[in-house]
Amino acid sequence: MDYNEIKKADREVFDAIHGELERQRSTLEMIPSENYCSTAVLKAMASIFNSKYSEGYPGKRYYGGQEFVDAVENLAIERAKQLFGAEHANVQPYSGSPANMAVYYALLEPGDKIMGMSLAHGGHLTHGHRVSFSSKYYKAVHYGVDKESHLIDYDEVKKIALQEKPKLIIAGATAYPRKYDFKAFGEIAQEAEAYLLVDMAHIAGLIAGGVHPNAFPHADVVTSTTHKTLRGPRGGLILSKREYAKAIDHAVFPSLQGGPHEHVIAGKAICFKEAMGEDFKKYAKQIVKNCKVLADRLMENGLDIITGGTDNHLVLADVTSKGLSGKQAEELLEEVGITVNKNMIPFDPRKPFDPSGIRLGTPALTSRGMEESEMEYLAELIVKALDNPENSLVKAGIREDVKELCSKFPLYPDMEVQG
Ligand SMILES: Cc1ncc(COP(=O)(O)O)c(C=O)c1O
Structure with missing residues (x-):
């Protein structure tokens, strides 16, 4: 360069x-949330896609001149779906926090209850911390880890979920050093009649590389960043079951974001391709x-x-x-x-x-x-x-x-x- x-x-x-x-x-x-992406990804982010406005989605844009933008966004979408076994992918979120915001916007009404891991035990600000929009617009309750083992106590998560009846349960954290039992979270969410959101921002690369179990089919929706273990451009990603596709796409655009950052989406497409390779597994x-x-x-x-x-x-x-x-x-x-x-x-x-x-x-x-x-x-x-x-x-x-x-x-x- x-x-x-x-x-x-x-x-x-x-x-x-x-x-x-x-x-x-x-x-x-x-710092566990940092990484070095490939020079191919860096170059994509400095590419001429930076110039292009492309509000909307492939095939349904509000501006002309979308042939190549559609091509690159479709590549990113298809690769993300393949990589994580998802039915739907939205690759437009600017980063991990806006991705979470879009999911809440899509699935919840203001005042609905969400339940995430407390920040003090490893959760993220957007999982309902008091300084975040996520506790101002939604009612937030939390689960934590066991006092002795410091592991997630799934019986306790279940107890709180059944007591509190949140509309959405969030699994995933910023400072939890162990594997997540997404199956257990899925069963708890089902019993509590809540959506399950897995925020895999930290471990997306480990899931892609096969060293952590996948969130699907247990999760309804999965959010991620693309710049941590996934080793891609700084950005966000939402994956979901087909039934939530329309609501999520609408929440990202036009509800919360304007024009997508296609230069970053080009970087995401490359990152997903890299993450499918044998070298990435190693x-x-x-x-x-x-x-x-x-x-x-x-x-x-x-x-x-x-x-x-x-x-x-x-x-x-x-x-x-x-x-x-x-x-x-x-x-x-x-x-x-x-x-x-x-x-x-x-x-x-x-x-x-x-x-x-x-x-x-x-x-x-x-x-x-x-x-x-x-x-x-x-x-x-x-x-x-x-x-x-x-x-x-x-x-x-x-x-x-x-x-x-x-x-x-x-x-x-x-x-x-x-x-
Ligand atoms: C679990 C989790 N979710 C969401 C985010 C937010 O991502 P961003 O900083 O890209 O908004 C982070 C960032 O550290 C995270 O660790």
Whole structure:
């Protein structure tokens, strides 16, 4: 990719892009919701589809000149359906939050009750948190995880669902390190006469790669982002059973969105094709293998890992046993070039801005080609940093080790951005 034109047009923006590329290249990205898409996807997002208005859907648009837009959107739709075994796909949502909003808009009336996992136990803001539209326009009730095991207690979910009678139950979270039992959620939803929405934003790539069970046929509707484990462009996706197709399409456009971002939809089409390949299956498997090794090594070195391990791409660690808060750990690790995020742990006695935990993930590092041995080494570096928060010499040494590891796994090696 040639960035010289940006350099000529706008030096300040160019400097920011250059700085960000260097930052990404020289640090270890362990935020579980981040990833590196292919250069093909990046190029599609910078393509001439950016210019085109195409309100409506393939074959039914409000503007002319749609031959190629229809072709690319149809490709994305058909591939999404095939990849996840869905009867219907809408590839227009701008991102994960608008996708969830569109589902609520399609299936619910204002004031209806929704039931999702509480944010404090790993749920997402759009699952009914008090600061989100989802609790202002809908009545939100929550389920959480078991106090001892920190696993979803399906009997408890059932009890709350039958008591509260929500119209929609949401399965899926941002910080749950274990597999979801979508069959159990489906049975609960059926008994409670609720719709089941699976928000697979975090695990879409794991489902596509066959290392996590699929949400269909148990879910009525499935939402996702395309930029996390799925490793595509920044965007959203709604899949559903055929009977909800019309309501969902209408909710996305014209109810909530205007013109679709066809340049991003082109990126989604490529991403879905990539995710159907054998290489992606290996990639998804490796994400989980890496994460298990990371969790095991961190535990062996005295970190309390929530649920005692992981089945997916993320690890939730309580860092208070190291005498640190989550915020301190996040800052400390950033200093040595390891990017993680502070996170609440279930039943956290601390506050969200300075919680007890950190959330670490392996999707981005696995995209760089790292495997189990790098995870073992990395766990050592993380623990060494957490054990030496005040030791500048040790921290400087770890920063150099991180840079060296990064240089062995070059990021976007063909991308030339000369500052
Ligand atoms: C489970 C879940 N749903 C929805 C979203 C929202 O996606 P976006 O940030 O693209 O709006 C996220 C993002 O982190 C998420 O983790």
